Amino acid sequence: MENLRARINKVGIDLSRIRSFLLVPLFGKVFLGLVLFVPIFLLNQKTGYTSDDYSYHFFYESYLPSKYPKEINNFWDIIHSQYNHYHSWNGRYVAHTIVQFFMQYDKLLFNILNSLAFVALLFII
Structure with a gap:
């Protein structure tokens, strides 16, 4: 490693300047990500459930909600429910x-992951 550093120093490359150059864009991206994340997260927090969201809390048996809806207990229930949904509705x-997976958990988890996905999409674009 010392030999490599000696060769780099002979050429005249300052490693500290390279490190600082690489870290500044990373800090800028993290800062920009946080600046974008906070308002998106706050908007997600203010958005409540809508009509279909309530039905996705429960097992789909047909295209209409049943009189006594069955709760979803595991991921296999979601798969079976979506199989019924696919064959009867869309x-x-x-x-x-x-x-349906996210509707089984607290909305905070969805809000965080949705905001992160939105920020990631902005960085990809």
């Missing part, structure tokens, strides 16, 4: 599986 099973 084919957007990937999106609805994700929705």
Whole structure:
């Protein structure tokens, strides 16, 4: 390692300047990510459940909610519920599986992950 540093110093490259150059964009990206995350998270916190969200709390047996809805207890119930949903209502099973998964937990988890996904999408674009 010392030999490599000696060769780099002969060429005249300052390693401390390279390190600081690499860290500044990282700090800027993290800061920008936080600046974007906070308002998106606050908007997510203010958004309540809507009509379909309530039905995705429960097991889909047919295209209409049943009189006594069955609770979802595990991931297999979600898969079976989405199978019924696919064959009786519509084919957007990937999106609805994700929705039904998150509807089994506290909304805070969804708010955090949704805000992170939004910020990640902004960085990808």
